[in-house]
Amino acid sequence: MLAPGERRTGSVDVDGHRVAVEVRGAEGAGERAGAPGGQPPLLLVNGVGGGRSLWEPLRAHLPPGTATIAYDAPGCGASEPARGLLSVRGHARVAAAALAWAGARRADVLGFSFGGMVAQQLALDAPGSVRRLVLVATGLGVGSVPGSPLAYALLAAPRMADPQWLRSAAPWVFGGRIARAGRDAARHAAHFAEPVHPPSYVGQLQAALGWSSLPWLGRLRQPTLVVAGDEDPLVPACNARLLAALIPSARAHVVRGGGHLALVDSPEEVAPVLTRFLTAAAPERVGAGRA
Numbered sequence: 001m002l003a004p005g006e007r008r009t010g011s012v013d014v015d016g017h018r019v020a021v022e023v024r025g026a027e028g029a030g031e032r033a034g035a036p037g038g039q040p041p042l043l044l045v046n047g048v049g050g051g052r053s054l055w056e057p058l059r060a061h062l063p064p065g066t067a068t069i070a071y072d073a074p075g076c077g078a079s080e081p082a083r084g085l086l087s088v089r090g091h092a093r094v095a096a097a098a099l100a101w102a103g104a105r106r107a108d109v110l111g112f113s114f115g116g117m118v119a120q121q122l123a124l125d126a127p128g129s130v131r132r133l134v135l136v137a138t139g140l141g142v143g144s145v146p147g148s149p150l151a152y153a154l155l156a157a158p159r160m161a162d163p164q165w166l167r168s169a170a171p172w173v174f175g176g177r178i179a180r181a182g183r184d185a186a187r188h189a190a191h192f193a194e195p196v197h198p199p200s201y202v203g204q205l206q207a208a209l210g211w212s213s214l215p216w217l218g219r220l221r222q223p224t225l226v227v228a229g230d231e232d233p234l235v236p237a238c239n240a241r242l243l244a245a246l247i248p249s250a251r252a253h254v255v256r257g258g259g260h261l262a263l264v265d266s267p268e269e270v271a272p273v274l275t276r277f278l279t280a281a282a283p284e285r286v287g288a289g290r291a
Contacts, residue, residue, distance in 0.1 A: 011079075012101040014094045015086075020078035021071040022052060023102045024059075039279070040107045040131050041067035045095050045122075047113030047137075048155070048204040049196045051077045054112070057264045061271030069107065071098040075200020082200040088141075088211040091204075092121040099129060108278050110134040112263060113235070114204055117141055120213045123220050132278060133224040133247075136270075137232055137260050139239035140246070142212035148233040151175070155234065156205060175233040176259020177266060217246040224250035225277045227270060229258025 008023045023041075042062075044055050052070045059068065073091060074082035086094075095118055099107055109130050111119025116138025123130045139145070146152075154169045171179035224247045228240035237254050244252035253273050255262040263270055 010101065012097045014074075014097040015090060016083050017074040017086075017094065018080040019071055019074060019094055019098065020052075021069065021098045021101050024066075024068045024070075039067070041069050041102065041104050042278070043095065043099055043104075043107040043109045044068055044070040045109065045111040045115035045118050046070075046073060046076070047115050048208070049076060049201045050112070050115075051195075054264065057267040058271055058274075061267040063275060069098055069102045069104065071095070073200075073204070075197035075203070077195060081197040082203050085203050085206060086200075088117050088121050088207050089125065091118040091207065092125055095119070095122050096126055096129060105129070106131050108132045108134065110136065110274070111138060112136045113138055113260065114208050117208060117211060117213070120217070120220070121211075123222050124213075124216055127221065130222050133220070133222040134227065134274060134277070135224065135240075135243060136227045136263055137229065137235050138226075138243075139235050140213045140217060140243060141208060142210075143214040144239050145236050145242070147236055148172075151233040172233065174260040176229045176231040176255075176262060177257060178259055178261055178264075179231070181265070214246075217243070218248060220247050221249065223277075225274065226250060226252045227255065227262065227273070228252065229255045229260065229262040229266070231257060232260045232262075234260045 006025045008025070009021065011018050011020050046052070046054060052072060055068070055070055059066070071094070072079040073094065074080060074086060095109070106129050109119045109122060111117070111134070113136070116135040119133060119135060123133050151173050154173045157165070157169070224244070226240040226243045228235065228237040230237045240252040240254065244250040255266050255269055258266045
């Protein structure tokens with residue numbers, strides 16, 4: 001990886017897609033080529049249409065020097081548009097390629113929203129690449145408890161083409177503290193206002209609709225932390241408890257008053273929970289519960 005505070009950006013070709021990747025380093029970050037052992041980097045897997053700036057509030061509350069790997073999904077941010085429909089498994093291949101580009105053999109993986117589905121798929125398809133799994137504001141796809149029809153309808157609208165519309169719709173789409181933030185909602189919504197290729201955005205939504213981890217969640221062996229806001233209109237918090245009950249070594253943490261963007265509006269609560277989970281010497285087998 002890199003020295004504390006340094007960053008490296010570049011791109012990798014995956015299934016014909018040119019994907020932008022960013023690495024922020026930490027001296028002594030383990031699980032990379034030529035340096036076994038130690039704390040592995042944290043691979044960040046974003047939600048539908050999300051840009052890399054989404055991670056800034058969380059990064060600001062992580063221990064100094066935490067090594068992270070982030071990328072823009074095809075059609076998002078600085079990455080080239082998706083060429084046709086990319087499945088959740090295809091998105092997992094993109095995540096694996098970003099990890100390899102960074103020179104890491106293994107990572108802790110944090111998936112947010114749609115990225116949580118991708119992270120689950122990566123943990124199944126490449127279990128040796130995932131040390132610990134963090135699932136935030138996500139579900140198990142088909143079989144999840146559905147959220148608000150209004151939030152779904154707004155999410156499916158062309159928000160990427162109209163930042164003003166996004167600012168006005170944010171309280172109903174994301175809920176939680178953003179719904180109560182008034183003018184500050186625009187600041188939070190800005191994390192989703194990076195360039196997005198409309199067909200790629202729709203493709204991510206379509207991929208999520210046809211996917212489910214329900215048949216194989218019990219096969220995941222990575223220690224897992226599931227985080228949810230109890231005021232999330234898109235993915236109700238009961239889905240976090242369901243995931244934690246179905247994944248053998250998992251626990252759930254519910255952010256009181258948090259919405260879909262608890263990572264952004266409540267990083268001061270989420271980051272310490274995340275850090276304790278990732279730095280614990282040997283996470284014990286746990287069931288669903290609140291941290």
